[in-house]
Amino acid sequence: MTTIRQDDLIDSVADALQFISYYHPLDYIQAVHQAYLKEESQAAKDAMAQILINSRMSAMGHRPICQDTGIVTVFMKIGMDVRWEGSMSVDDMVNEGVRRAYLHPDNVLRASILADPAGARKNTKDNTPAVIHYEIVPGDKVEVDVAAKGGGSENKSKMVMLNPSDSIVDWVVKTLPTMGxxxxxxxxxGIGIGGTMEKAAVLAKESxxxxxxxxxxRERGPQNRVEELRLEIMDAVNALGIGAQGLGGLTTVVDVKIKDYPTHAASLPVAMIPNCAATRHAHFVLxxxxxxxxxxPDVDQWPDITWEVGDNVRRLNLDTVTREEVESLKPGETVLLSGKMLTGRDAAHKKMIDMLAKGEQLPVDLTNRFIYYVGPVDPVEGEVVGPAGPTTATRMDKFTRTMLEQTGLVGMIxxxxxxxxxxxxxxxxKAVYLMAVGGAAYLVSKAITGAEVVAFPEMGMEAIYEFEVKDMPVTVAVDSSGESVHQTGPQIWKAKIEERAISVE
Structure with missing residues (x-):
């Protein structure tokens, strides 16, 4: 019989969450580096360079890889010969570890968890509670996997009940492009197959x-059907040409993981959950x-990548930008932004739309301004702002026309x-949408030289800030004529990959 002290679990969870906030798993970094070396799409290569540079900076600076420090998911395998010493439930121990990690004064992590999700959606302020899965197993130890999953990737999870004769590969190939x-x-x-629908989802996450x-x-060859599926799905997905950040390229996924479970003869439940460029997980045993x-880890194991600003890069002064300059921006063009921009996410947009509907004056003037979709991490130790990477822009789509037509806004990031x-x-x-690299939040924050909350301070990280930036790198993703690089880029690279496959045959 092994006795596990409650403080040991609390301290281990807190330490793991702080650790994964700034250290990528080395295997992921090595995989992205290999993809970077072979990538031929310049836009995708630049995006991966920023991800790798950001990862090294975060590891050295002990600050979050991504501003979305995630919803905590914990898998626990508890030995049957374990007893607990302490007064708290195991759930409460885990959540106390989460609380301590996210409120750590040296590396404050963004609290993103909202209680009453279908109602008031009130922030719990400490990122609790975690989502916890338990398994009781033989033995006298406790094995724990801890992950922090960002909302941008979690929101793209897909589930389906296929017919037993249906092709899982075909479903993945059809579904992945719909995830954007x-x-x-x-x-x-991560793909879970079998069991029941909820079991498939847990399997996908655990994988x-x-x-x-x-x-x-690939080198040794598959030894069973699951391993064959992993290779088939990876090859089929990368052949889609989606590429890094969806800009078009050779590598969309660096691995495909599958866990399966026996299922009913009439059923084939399948769940697919992606992990993003801020892949974060740790493992420990008590x-x-x-x-x-x-x-x-030894940070010297991280690739020392540099990202050079090319001669064709445009510079845009946000303080003096004109409509003519906005209309001159071309799809796929790299732009360095300087000057002042406003920020705003879902809650701020909804509040502004409600105010406009009531004929009320907005607290900020958006005329000829750019708005950045971001919810930054709180600053520490003299920082202007914490890691401040972009959030998923499609969540603001339903607000876009009203914002552009009624406020004078000219650009979004x-x-x-x-x-x-x-x-x-x-x-x-005749507006423009610019894309910043997701998963490069610490790198982006270094371009921010000033930050001030200018509206809705009660919203916390969803408040409206005014950022002052210097040479913040972005890509023109939708130009004033409506051309989108997220449509044209993958189309171009899918065709190139298909041509190569035909020539090899």
Whole structure:
């Protein structure tokens, strides 16, 4: 019989969450680096360079890889010969560890969890509660997997009840393009097959805890149907040409993970959950000897990537920008932004739309301004602002036409693609949408030289800020004529990949 002290679990969870906020798993970084080296699409290569640079900076600075520090998911395997010493339930121990991690004064993590999700949606302020899965197993130890999953990738999860004779590969190939780029590829796909629908979803999430080993599998060859599926799905997905950040390229996923479970003869439940460019998970074992703390990796193992600003890069002064300059921006063009921009996410947009509907004056003047879809991490130790990467832009699509037509707004900055309604509104109003790289939040924050809350302070991280930036890198994703690189880029690279496959045959 092993005794596990409650403080040992609390300390181990807190340490793991702090650790994964700024250390990528090394296997993921190595996989992205290999993809970066072979990538031929310049836009995708630049995006991966920013992801790799951001990862190294976060590891050295001990600040979050991504401003979305995630919803915590915990998988626990508790030995049958374990007893607990303490007064708290295991749920409460885990959540106390989460609380301590997210409120750590040296590295404050963004609290994103809202209670009463179908009602008031009130922030719990400490990112609790976690989502916890338990398994009671033989033995006298406690094995724990801890992950922090960002909303952008979690929101792209897909589930389906296929017929037993249906092709899982075909479903993935059909479904993945509908997910857009808001899950911040390149990443991993976790796929759960079998059981019941809820079991398949848990299997998919749990599969994402495994190390990247697709290259070893390819070298030795598959030994069962699940391993065959992993290779088939990875090849089929990368052949879609979606590429890093959805800009078009050779690598969309760096691994495909699958877990399966026996299912009913009439059923084939399948769940697919992507992991983003801020892949974050850690593992530890409690054996009664004390807390299990993470061992810091050697940062010298990170690739030392530099991102050079090319001669064709445009510079845009947001303080003096004109409509003519906005209309001159071309799809796929790299732009360095300087000057002042406003920020705003879902809650701020909804409040502004409600105010406009009531004929009320907005608290900020948006005439000829750009708005950045971001909810930054709180600053520490003299920082102007914490990590401040973009959030998924499609969530603002339903507000876009009203914002452009009634406020004088000329530009938006976010992550991933825009939907048809937003693209039409951008085209009709001769505006522009610029894309910042998801998964490069710490890097982006270094371009922010000033930050001030100017409206809705009660919304916390969803308040409206005014940022002053210097050479913040973005890509023109939708120009004033409505051309979207998230449509043209993957089309171009899918065709190129198909041509190569035909020539090889």
């Amino acid at each position: 780029a808001g899950w911040c590829p390149p990443g991993m796909l 994402l805890m495994d190390e990247i080993d697709i290259h070893e599998l 054996d009664g000897s004390g807390a299990a703390l993470q061992t810091p 976010g992550k991933a693609e825009r939907g048809p309604a937003a693209i039409e509104a951008i085209r009709d109003n």
